[in-house]
Amino acid sequence: MISVQAVNFAYDGTKQLLKDISFSVQEGEIIGIVGPNGSGKTTLLKLLSRTLSPSSGEVMLQGKNIRTYSQKELAKKIAVLSQKTEESFSYSVYDTVSLGRYAHQQRFLPSWSKEDEETVRAAMQMTEVTHLQNRTLPFLSGGERQRVYLAQALAQEPSLLLLDEPTNHLDMKHSIQLFRFLQTWVEENESTVIAIFHDLNLASMYCNRIFVLEDGEMIVQDTPQHALTETVLQDVYHPIILCEPHPLHEAPIITYAPVIQEKKGPLSYKKEESRFVIEGTEAVKVMSSLHGIKWAREVVYSWDEGDYADREDILHFGLYAKPSRIVTRETKKGDIISVIMTGNKAHVSLFVHGVLADAEYFQYMMMISSLLDIQSVLIASAQYGTHADIQDFIHETMDEVRKQC
Incomplete structure (x- = not known):
C-alpha cells in the first residue's frame, strides 16, 4: 500500500x-x-x-x-x-x-x-x-x-x-x-x-x-x-x-504509576530473638511462592507462636525451626536480599529499590529457585524509581550462601 x-x-x-x-x-x-x-x-x-x-x-x-x-x-x-x-x-x-x-x-x-x-x-x-x-x-x-x-x-x-x-x-x-x-x-x-x-x-x-x-x-x-x-x-x-x-x-x-520524587525512608531489617523482620515506611508490591501477590509494609519470618493474622500490611512466614544461618546483603542503591536457612532449606526474600515488571518477578523467582534448595521465595518492589536489573546481585549472594553452607 x-x-x-x-x-x-x-x-x-x-x-x-x-x-x-x-x-x-x-x-x-x-x-x-x-x-x-x-x-x-x-x-x-x-x-x-x-x-x-x-x-x-x-x-x-x-x-x-x-x-x-x-x-x-x-x-x-x-x-x-x-x-x-x-x-x-x-x-x-x-x-x-x-x-x-x-x-x-x-x-x-x-x-x-x-x-x-x-x-x-x-x-x-x-x-x-x-x-x-x-x-x-x-x-x-x-x-x-x-x-x-x-x-x-x-x-x-x-x-x-x-x-x-x-x-x-x-x-x-x-x-x-x-x-x-x-x-x-x-x-x-x-x-x-x-x-x-x-x-x-x-x-x-x-x-x-x-x-x-x-x-x-x-x-x-x-x-x-x-x-x-x-x-x-x-x-x-x-x-x-x-x-x-x-x-x-x-x-x-x-x-x-504515581511519580514519587524521593524515597520517604529506607528499608531496614533486624534480627530479634524469635523473628527476622524486613520493614519500610511504604508498602511494596510483593510476590511470594506461598502468598501470591499483595502489597505489604512489613515481612516477618518467625519461629515463635506469635499471631500476625490481624495485620493486613504484614506478610508472615512461620518457620518450623530456628534458623541455622541468616545471610543478608544490601546494595548501595538499597536493594536487600536475605537468605534464611532452616536445615538444608532456604527462605529467600529479595527487596528491589526500583521498578519490576510482572514477568521479572517470575523471572527472579525462577532464577533463585534454580540456585538454591528453596522452601519459599519472596520478591518485592516499591514500583518507583528506575527499572531494576539485579541478576548479578542475586548470583553473587547465592554464591556466598553456598560457600557458607
Missing part, C-alpha cells in the same frame, strides 16, 4: 525532525503511531499525505512515488483527518460531508450521482451525524465536528486513511465506536488506516502494529505486545509505566 524508504526531514536551517525513517504498510492494516510531543508523529503523517516533501528518501504509494500523483488522483487514494479541524465557512453538515466527493467529480461536467448521494448518506450514518445534517458547523460541539470531518474523509472512499489523534474531542463511547467501525471498514474494503494516538490503550487494543517515535527516530515497529512494553515505554515517556495482560485480549493494558 505505502512504503517509506530512508526518509529524512528538516525545515530549512532547523533541527532535523525525522531521521532515516523506513517502513512499509500493507492493505488491511491499522497502524498506530505513538510517541511524546515533538517526536515527529504529525510531521510523518504530513509526509505520507504529501503536505510536506522529504529532505531525502522516498514515499511510495501503491508502487509509485507519491510526488507523481496529481492532486485529484491522490485525493482518491488518501483521505486525511487532521488534529485541528477549523471551519472557514458556515457550511451545513451535509454540505461539509459532500465535499469529500470532490475527487470523484468529472473535471469539466461536475455532476451529483446517485452513488455520490448514497456514499455521503452512508458516511453520515456510520459516524452518527445524520441527525445533524442541516446544522452548521459553528453550532456543533468539538466531538460532533470531529465526527463530521471523519464522515467527509470516509466519503472520499480512500484506500488509505490518515488520522491525527482521531479521538480528540471524542468521549469513550464514540472513541470505541470509531475504532470498531474502522476495523470493519478496513476488513470489508481492504483499506489501510494510519493513526496518531495519545491513548496508548486504544492503540494497543485496535492496531495491528505500533510505530514508536522518539526525537524523530523510529524506536520500534512491531505488534502491540512487543512494541508497548514497559521497557520501551519507560525509555520513551520516562514516567513509570506498567503493562499488564488484558483479561479478554492479547494486547497489553498500560497504566501509569
